[in-house]
Amino acid sequence: MSTWTTRLPPERTRLFGVEEMHVAWLLPRGYPGRGPVVCLTIPECELKFVSGVEIAGAMIVYTFDRPRPSLARWIKDACKIASDENAVLFITADTVQQLELAVRLAAKRLPHHERAALERIADPAARARERLS
Numbered sequence: 001m002s003t004w005t006t007r008l009p010p011e012r013t014r015l016f017g018v019e020e021m022h023v024a025w026l027l028p029r030g031y032p033g034r035g036p037v038v039c040l041t042i043p044e045c046e047l048k049f050v051s052g053v054e055i056a057g058a059m060i061v062y063t064f065d066r067p068r069p070s071l072a073r074w075i076k077d078a079c080k081i082a083s084d085e086n087a088v089l090f091i092t093a094d095t096v097q098q099l100e101l102a103v104r105l106a107a108k109r110l111p112h113h114e115r116a117a118l119e120r121i122a123d124p125a126a127r128a129r130e131r132l133s
Helices: 010-016 071-085 096-109
Strands: 022-028 037-042 046-055 058-064 088-093 113-116
Touching: 022 096, 037 071, 037 096, 046 071, 071 088, 071 096, 088 096, 096 113
Parallel strands: 037 088
Antiparallel strands: 022 088, 022 113, 037 046, 046 058
16 A cells, blocks of 8 residues: 555545546656656546647647557656656556556656655645755
């Protein structure tokens, strides 16, 4: 059983018709608190890359939805992008069990990333790696 807080506040997720949503953040070492993010949603298996680049005030988002044969392949692709771009890997899942499996798989592929506590992520200054314990 994980000791990490993973569940987003239900009062917020219910606004979107979702009773339960779990999240985890894997930050690259030295992360300044802002920058590119790779987002993987499970079990929907949508993969998005937010480059941190804005054009005309809109954040650029790349969505990858080509078929992949397994969750392990989705994780592999997400980790490759996160590693290549020195980006955060943000994983969302319906259950804590789905989330923890994905985090275990991702952590093996991202040796230069560290998991950050959900409570520290909301504030960019607090999520900078040098301020996380």
